[in-house]
Amino acid sequence: MPWPAMVACTPTSSTLWGWRVDGMSRSIPSLLLWAALLPMACSKADGEAPAENAGGPMGGFQFPVTFVVAEPGEVAETVEVVGDVVSARSAALAFERGGRIAAVLADLGDEVAEGVVLARLDDAVLMAQRDAARAAAAAARVEADYALIELQRAQEMGDAVADSERDRWSAESQARAARVHEREAELHRLEALLVQGELRAPFPAVVIDRHVTLGSTAQPPAPAFDVVDLAHREVHLELPADYASLLALGAPVELRSDAVADLRVDARLDALVPSSDPATRTFRALVRLDDVMDPQRRLLPGMFVRARLVLRRAASETVVPVDSLLEGPQGTVLVTVAEPEAPAPGNGGSADPGSAAPVARFVPVRVLARDALRAAVAPLQPGDLASGARVVLTGAANVFPGAPLSPQPHPRPDADAAPH
Numbered sequence: 001m002p003w004p005a006m007v008a009c010t011p012t013s014s015t016l017w018g019w020r021v022d023g024m025s026r027s028i029p030s031l032l033l034w035a036a037l038l039p040m041a042c043s044k045a046d047g048e049a050p051a052e053n054a055g056g057p058m059g060g061f062q063f064p065v066t067f068v069v070a071e072p073g074e075v076a077e078t079v080e081v082v083g084d085v086v087s088a089r090s091a092a093l094a095f096e097r098g099g100r101i102a103a104v105l106a107d108l109g110d111e112v113a114e115g116v117v118l119a120r121l122d123d124a125v126l127m128a129q130r131d132a133a134r135a136a137a138a139a140a141r142v143e144a145d146y147a148l149i150e151l152q153r154a155q156e157m158g159d160a161v162a163d164s165e166r167d168r169w170s171a172e173s174q175a176r177a178a179r180v181h182e183r184e185a186e187l188h189r190l191e192a193l194l195v196q197g198e199l200r201a202p203f204p205a206v207v208i209d210r211h212v213t214l215g216s217t218a219q220p221p222a223p224a225f226d227v228v229d230l231a232h233r234e235v236h237l238e239l240p241a242d243y244a245s246l247l248a249l250g251a252p253v254e255l256r257s258d259a260v261a262d263l264r265v266d267a268r269l270d271a272l273v274p275s276s277d278p279a280t281r282t283f284r285a286l287v288r289l290d291d292v293m294d295p296q297r298r299l300l301p302g303m304f305v306r307a308r309l310v311l312r313r314a315a316s317e318t319v320v321p322v323d324s325l326l327e328g329p330q331g332t333v334l335v336t337v338a339e340p341e342a343p344a345p346g347n348g349g350s351a352d353p354g355s356a357a358p359v360a361r362f363v364p365v366r367v368l369a370r371d372a373l374r375a376a377v378a379p380l381q382p383g384d385l386a387s388g389a390r391v392v393l394t395g396a397a398n399v400f401p402g403a404p405l406s407p408q409p410h411p412r413p414d415a416d417a418a419p420h
Helices: 003-008 028-041 124-160 163-196 413-417
Strands: 063-069 071-087 090-093 099-104 117-121 198-200 205-210 225-228 233-240 252-257 260-268 282-289 304-321 326-328 331-338 359-370 374-379 390-394 405-409
Touching: 063 331, 071 282, 071 359, 071 374, 124 163, 233 304, 260 282, 304 359, 304 390, 390 405
Parallel strands: 063 405
Antiparallel strands: 063 390, 071 233, 071 304, 090 225, 099 117, 117 198, 205 225, 233 282, 252 260, 252 304, 304 374, 326 331, 331 359, 331 390, 359 374
């Protein structure tokens, strides 16, 4: 039969949800299938009428398909992103004044408590100056006390003491009291310098670097030690904008690291920075770790991690395999196995609908959530899809609305793995 005659007897050309059902936009195997089937559906080129009860417009051919039954369930849509472990508290510790290192009391890898001395400067000269200042302050207090006693005696003697003498002791008492404050201030200054000669841990930490040795010279502001707090760690995740818009605080997060193959940490999303990086256009999410989530502290600062986050979770009466979805530019459809409509009276054909082959029915749907295997969907038109519907899994791309089907249940994976 000439090709124009074959095209003329094809079903009316139409477009459904971005899928051309006349076969012209299908793949090459689909075109070959149509080419094989059209001669059975069309009249002969010489104009002979088809034989009566020849089996319908497809000449009795039925498209072989497999189906699964839509079931109620819940689907969690997840995404995997990457990030880094950082310490929530870290510090580069330096002495506040210079001097020779007299003692190094911590080394690399040491865990130190808050306030523990890490290193100490040689303070022999300062200690001598402090002792001298302490003695000077004590002498100044004695002199101030004597001047105050003399002033009180002059005031008690009344007219027996000249006014000038009382004024002199009043001025002397004030001067010696001021000298006491001066000596005590110098003493406090030297004591503060002595305190600066000890470098202490500002919080419970682990020493990750040491830049001084015994006998070396501390030169502020050069750091002497680097410390990090392992009890308070954070995971900084980089999120594309379309993921960040779907996430909410408290969303479940599963953390894994290639460096620790057997480790899995279940956490929650603690913070989402509401501003993107101008260079990468990504958003930063924050997961805080503690010793309950990772008691052995196996996720260490600087480690690369992979995080699986739940973007959305949906419960639906119709959960289907992801491979059953036909997605096009204008939407998503499912192909279901439907019973054929009864023929109108007087149109010929079998009067018993049950004797006809089931047909393909295209149902537009909205995807609520999906994972790697399943999708929770809802029909765009209420009532078009319900739990228990037979959804075509294989062969859906080769059929058109109303196409006769030869459906078979899709084999279950566990059935395929069963021994024969």
